[in-house]
Amino acid sequence: MAKKRLTDMPSAKAVKQYLAQNKFDLAAEEARKLMGFAPGAATAELLREALFALAGSYADRKQFADLNRLAREIEPHCRAAGAESILALGRLLLRGTQIGEVNRLIGELGDPEALTLRGELADYFIRAKHSPPLPDEWKPAYGAFQKALQLYGAERDDEARVALNDIGLGSPFLEWKIWLRGLLAWGAQDVGRALENWSRLNPKRLPYQLMAPLRAHADASWLLDQPALRDRLLQQYARLGSGGLGGQLRELRPQLAGRTGLAKSFKTAEAFLPRFQAAHPALVPRLADVFYHTMQRRGEPADLERFSKVFGRMPDDPSFDKLSAISFEQADEAERALALWQRHIDWLQVEAKWPPLLKRQAIAIIFRTMAGIVGRFDDLDPDDDPFDRPAKKTKSKTSGAAKVRPTPVDYLVRALEFAPDWEIAAAELMEASVDFDRVVEACAFAEQFLAANPNAIAVSRAYADILMLKFDHAGALIQLQRLRKANPFDAGIRNTLAECVLHCLYLFVRDADFENAQNLYEGERELLLSESPTMTTHWLYALYKKRKQTAEAEAEFRKIAPTKPLDAFLLVANAHLFKAKPAEKSAATKAYKATLAESPSAADTLLLFDGYAFFKLGGLDFTGMKTMHGGIVTATLNAGGDPKLTEHQGALLIANTSGQTTMPKFEKLAQTLGKRFPKNPIFKLCVVETWLAKNPEKRVPFKIVQLLRQAKNLVRDSADPKYKLLETRIDELTEELDPYADMRRLFDGFL
């Protein structure tokens, strides 16, 4: 005879494995074999466990015949194990509706197990839909409870209380009596008494579970002790309270919050809307709002029809033109967005029953939105030289055959037709006019607007900027002084005003208008000395020289430190501006070059950059100035190595050289700053931009994609609003670098 292999032998390990895998029939089989092979207390316990697990699975599947057959097999094992085990068998038999068997076990068991099983049998009888096979001695108390329940249902609460008196202290229905007393108190709005009764209930019995949703609603401290059940109990209460409407609304919550389409949400809403409308008519428009705004975020065209079917028309967007316009705008489909906005304006003008002024302002807002859309899709080239910004041209101006598309200026003009005093739109109109080479119109408009609205700060500011760009510093001075009066502590205004005052002072000196120069200087002395002390010193030096006040000129000169790049540059600029002798120009230039050779600090380089910008924007031009600019750019690019460099200075260095993305030194600067300030997304983005500018046709390496992802994550995690401005550019680049972007878009609707 072949020897039995060890692996074929039944084992406790195999039983446990089967149990863990929910293979209860195999577990029971293995346990039976094990019992035959190696009987003992541990094996018997394991067998019981396996048989109970299998019986439980029969009960779950309502295989009552199998369950009862198995219960018979289990019983001898339970008897050997003790009362707890017999109680478990009783519960099993109860699940198998073997009431007679349960009663038999109750008779055999002592307390407390008998009491427990009795109580659970009572729960079973109350739950049974048809006349249950009650033991005779249980019938009076059961009848009293059913009578009390009916009286409660008929709102005859006093009679119900009396009926409950027939249930004695030893009755198996005592728990139900306490429960119903609580419910009667609850129905009479006496929550305190209800809770007092319910607090006496046994947590393992059915009455406790039935009162739990009500108690959850009224007993906050008890609810705190049931954290795992909190949501379920409140949901159960809601089902009681609103005839199921609360529950159905709750069903919508995950559907609306999910990432999939809204078809299922509309279906759910459609199912309960008639009842919802009847019960809460005022809430229906609010539910429609929830759907409308969810559609705006992640709807699809078919949802418009679904919405109309369920909720009808939105009063303020009956054809969904507004919603569609916003969606197309978000999808960068400018033409369709513009057309839909125009349709919405048409509806507002003709059909909308809005208050007249509100309607006009709303139309103005939409025209401004349209200006923004057109402006975004016709944006300026970011690599433009900031000192030589060309006017923006639209396609309509360069191509006679092309469709004439209105410009932002046109839309903003329309906006102001509807809201003539709207300051923000007016300021934007001026800025857009400058972009489109309509500076004269912008100035005329500003004058007209400010005459009607003298306190329009935004327009005054925009006008000052335009006048500065036009070299009309005298005009800008008036606007800026007015702005300072309105807002004396605005650092931006003070800085721009100081720059403007210096331009004016230089012009007065150039034109030998010393009296005005003196007056303006005296009037703005405090501002100049706090905002631009170095340049003021140089200006005073130039003034005294021009007025031949040698002693005063020398006194100012002594304040100048020609070893500093800004001072050295200002000496050169002044020498050229006031036509100094060649020897003086040459000496100043030599000193300037020497300062650059000394690897100036980042702080000095930034000051130098500003000084150069001041004279360039002031119109100064001389032979060698372009070379000087190159030198300043090189110094800026090299300043990334300054050990005292701050993060803010780093960002300014990048901003001042942003037109140099193809230069290897710019790449190096961006990389250096990126390593030094790893939490700053600007520098990472610059490395990506540089690589793309240098390698427009090459396959993008993983490290560049990774840098872009890092920049995106940094922007996402940052609370700094200025970083949020980078998001659009990062998204553009992400899409640009994704070779499957087109295909993904194509399938978007299907995924």
Add this chain to the structure above:
Amino acid sequence: MTHDPYILLGLPSHEDLTDEQVRQRYLQLIREFPPEQQPARFAAIRAAYEKIRTLHARAKYRLFGAGADETLDQIIEEVDRAAARPRPTLAHLFEAIETPKKL
């Protein structure tokens, strides 16, 4: 509670209002519900006022903001609150708890 600023401030939404009318109503309400006594109510009034304090704000709200703050949770809360304390039957309670689970 609704987020509609017109309802919160008790102002009509179907007619043009001046900025001064809105301001006067706001001042009246914050006198009625001062922040030190009713902070939540005051905050709601303040937020509502910010939404419609100028003509531009009112038009912008009507175009883009109306209903945007609405959430399903608020509607559920109102439905729950609107229902009077129920007087459930046993069958109703069984239905509510579905398959009872041991607590």
